[in-house]
Amino acid sequence: MKLGIGIGWRPEIADAVEALPGIDWVEAVAENICADHLPEPLARLRERGVTVVPHGVSLGLGGAGRPGPDRLADLAARATLLGAPLVTEHIAFVRAGGPLTASPGLEAGHLLPVPRTWDALDVLCENVRIAQDSLPVPLALENIAALIAWPDEELTEGQFLAELVERTGVRLLIDVANLHTNHVNRGEDPATALDELPVEAIAYVHVAGGVEKDGVWHDTHAHPVTRPVLDVLTELRARVDPPGVLLERDDAFPPAEELAGELAVIRETLAAAAPAGTSPPAASRSARHGKQAPGKQAPGTRPGARERVGVAQTALLSSLIAGTPVPEGFDHRRLAVQSRALAAKRADVVARVAPELPAILGDGYRPAYLEYARTRPLSGGYRRDALDFAEHLLIAGLPADDAARRGLTRWWRDRAAPTPPGRGARLVRAARDTRVVRAARTVLSGVRSGTRSGRGTR
Numbered sequence: 001m002k003l004g005i006g007i008g009w010r011p012e013i014a015d016a017v018e019a020l021p022g023i024d025w026v027e028a029v030a031e032n033i034c035a036d037h038l039p040e041p042l043a044r045l046r047e048r049g050v051t052v053v054p055h056g057v058s059l060g061l062g063g064a065g066r067p068g069p070d071r072l073a074d075l076a077a078r079a080t081l082l083g084a085p086l087v088t089e090h091i092a093f094v095r096a097g098g099p100l101t102a103s104p105g106l107e108a109g110h111l112l113p114v115p116r117t118w119d120a121l122d123v124l125c126e127n128v129r130i131a132q133d134s135l136p137v138p139l140a141l142e143n144i145a146a147l148i149a150w151p152d153e154e155l156t157e158g159q160f161l162a163e164l165v166e167r168t169g170v171r172l173l174i175d176v177a178n179l180h181t182n183h184v185n186r187g188e189d190p191a192t193a194l195d196e197l198p199v200e201a202i203a204y205v206h207v208a209g210g211v212e213k214d215g216v217w218h219d220t221h222a223h224p225v226t227r228p229v230l231d232v233l234t235e236l237r238a239r240v241d242p243p244g245v246l247l248e249r250d251d252a253f254p255p256a257e258e259l260a261g262e263l264a265v266i267r268e269t270l271a272a273a274a275p276a277g278t279s280p281p282a283a284s285r286s287a288r289h290g291k292q293a294p295g296k297q298a299p300g301t302r303p304g305a306r307e308r309v310g311v312a313q314t315a316l317l318s319s320l321i322a323g324t325p326v327p328e329g330f331d332h333r334r335l336a337v338q339s340r341a342l343a344a345k346r347a348d349v350v351a352r353v354a355p356e357l358p359a360i361l362g363d364g365y366r367p368a369y370l371e372y373a374r375t376r377p378l379s380g381g382y383r384r385d386a387l388d389f390a391e392h393l394l395i396a397g398l399p400a401d402d403a404a405r406r407g408l409t410r411w412w413r414d415r416a417a418p419t420p421p422g423r424g425a426r427l428v429r430a431a432r433d434t435r436v437v438r439a440a441r442t443v444l445s446g447v448r449s450g451t452r453s454g455r456g457t458r
Contacts, residue, residue, distance in 0.1 A: 001085050003051060003204055003244025005267060007259065010249070014041035016256035020263070023050065027246055030054035030087070035077040046082070053204075054078045056089040061127045061141070062114035063093035064100055064310030072134040079137050086138045086203060088173045089131070091124065091164070096314040100306060106317045107378040109346050115150035115312065116160045119305040121167075128168045140171035140203035145181035145210075145219035147338045150312075151329025157188060158196025165201045172197065174242075175206035176232040177219055183232075184217035185334075190232045194239055204244030207233060207266055216337055221250035225262055230269045237273035245270060321377045343373040346385070354386035360407045361399060368393065387416050 004024030009017055017026060018041060026045060033039070033054065038046065046052060056075050059067050079087045092111035097103040114120045132139055141164070143157065155163070161172060174197075179190040207230075209223035225247070236242065247263055318324040320339045326332050347369045351358050358365040372389050379385075390412040399405050 001243060003053075003246075005263060006051075006204075006244060006246040007263065008055075008246060008248040008250070009042065009045075009052070010253070011039065011041075013249070013253050013256075013259070014039070016253075016259060017041070018044065019256060020260055022263070022267075025051035025053065025244065025246075027053045027055045027088070027248075028082075030056040030075055030078045031058055033078050033081070035074060035081065038081065042082075051085065052082045053084050054082055054087050056087065057111065058094060059089050059131065060092065060094040061089055061131060062091050062120065062124050063095055063127075064123060064306050064313055065095070065098060067127050067131055067134075069134070072131060076135050079135065084137055086140055086171065087135055088140045088142060088203070090142045090144050091161075092144045093313050093317075096310065096317040100310040101314050103314055104377075105379070106314065106321060108317055108321065108342065109349065109378050109382075110342050111144045112313075112317070112320075113144060113146040113148065113150065115309070116153040116155045116157065117150075117309075118154055119302060119308050121155070121160060121163055122302055122305045123309050125164060125167045128164070128170050132168070132170065138171055138203075140173045142173040142175055142206065143178050145175070145178040145185075145217075147185055147216060147218075147341065148330065148334045149186045156193065156196060157182065158193040161193075161197040165198050170201075171203035172201045173204055173206065174202050174236065175208065176236055177206065177208040177210060177225070177229045177248075179232050180226075180229045181210060181217045181219045184212060184215075191235050194235055199236070199240040202240060202242050204246060205233070205236065205242045206246055206248050208248040216334075218341070221248050222252040224254075224258070225265070230265065233266070233269050234273040237270050238275055241274070318377075321373075323375045343370050346373055346378060346382075349382050350386045350389065353382045356411050357386060357390065357408075360404055360411065361393075362404075364399060368398070387412065391416070 005022060006025040006027060007017055007020065007023055009026040009028045011032075017023065026042075028042060033042070042052060054075065059071055059075065061067060075087055075089075078084075090111050091114060093108070093114055094111060095105060095107050098105040114124060128139070128141070143161065164170060165172065176190070179188075179193055182188045182193075183190050207225055208219065208221045209225045209229070210217055210219045210221070211223045212218070233245075245266060247259070247266060249259070253259075312327070315324075315327045316330070319326050319330075319335060320342055326335050347366055350369065351365070357369075361368065369389060372392055376388070376392070380388075390408055393399065394405070394409060394412060397405075399408065
């Protein structure tokens with residue numbers, strides 16, 4: 001199916017998207033759509049004949065566990081509601097632990113890379129088949145951006161994707177910004193990846209912006225598309241005419257004119273890169289089929305593969321969000337960067353679902369939350385996390401300002417219980433979290449001191 005040029009639909013830019021000229025289709029985050037009715041702006045786009053593709057972020061098909069039936073049913077319902085020609089998800093894991101590893105369940109709150117190993121490929125392929133059987137339309141999977149690399153990987157990204165397509169018939173959503181991210185962060189050549197993957201399986205393409213800091217590329221979706229990302233799009237267009245190309249923007253939304261300008265540059269890039277023919281060049285085919293993946297084995301999940309993948313992913317995720325030791329073979333500095341990025345994203349999401357918290361705590365919200373998150377893994381969703389954070393502060397006798405503490409108590413009481421945590425709960429939890437409580441007190445005290453002295457806080 002030919003999709004054309006599209007843009008990621010977000011509520012913050014709904015009016016701008018409706019007014020943008022030349023938009024053939026949009027993509028909406030599946031989890032942000034109610035299963036029984038559409039937001040009015042999306043409904044109007046559908047009435048105009050604009051295709052809407054649901055883009056999932058929570059299945060975790062690359063995780064060791066099998067995809068949850070409820071999550072699959074929700075994604076299927078949204079595809080049906082939208083009349084979508086396909087649905088998309090990510091080659092990533094988003095949770096770990098649980099019964100498979102006899103350990104507490106952990107939620108990343110973000111997409112994390114799967115190891116490119118035969119075990120992980122076996123698990124992913126089985127999970128993809130389960131998802132395909134549960135969805136009413138075809139599935140396409142996206143390559144993700146990564147700050148970290150797994151040690152002892154057995155396949156390149158292109159080989160991993162080619163094997164996935166060969167075994168399952170799944171379509172691909174290729175994000176050229178993510179290929180650039182992995183070039184900067186992991187030294188992987190985008191052209192080599194494009195040569196090795198089956199470009200004829202591409203359903204559509206993502207283009208997005210990011211920023212480089214201290215030698216690390218952050219795939220922010222909050223910055224303009226850069227020339228290096230457009231260069232990767234040029235490489236891809238030289239090999240295949242993608243059915244669709246979509247501009248993603250998730251934050252720091254610019255005026256509609258800037259979005260229109262970025263879309264115009266994408267169109268120009270595609271036109272300039274178009275080869276005389278439409279078939280992938282012979283070099284691409286020979287590179288893919290003439291280069292056997294090392295150690296290739298017959299398809300089929302090897303005994304114990306889920307358990308081995310589960311243990312490895314749990315150890316990594318626990319290190320990132322719960323402060324446990326870094327697993328052997330990982331780059332400690334990169335894991336520290338990833339850990340901070342996960343905590344920062346979590347703080348941003350909690351601030352959106354509970355905007356009263358930063359309003360009550362002021363400049364103290366973010367540093368206090370980041371300290372809390374350092375050893376308190378996400379569990380029960382972001383709304384539960386917001387309540388747990390507020391309770392954590394109240395147990396510690398924070399914030400020190402009486403008016404702020406009364407405001408936080410009222411907020412917590414209105415949402416959680418008729419009274420703040422009792423003395424017994426306070427003693428037990430305070431004993432458990434002594435180190436974190438002390439650190440939070442220090443952080444908040446420093447923020448208040450800085451504010452009083454006129455220095456402020458960054």
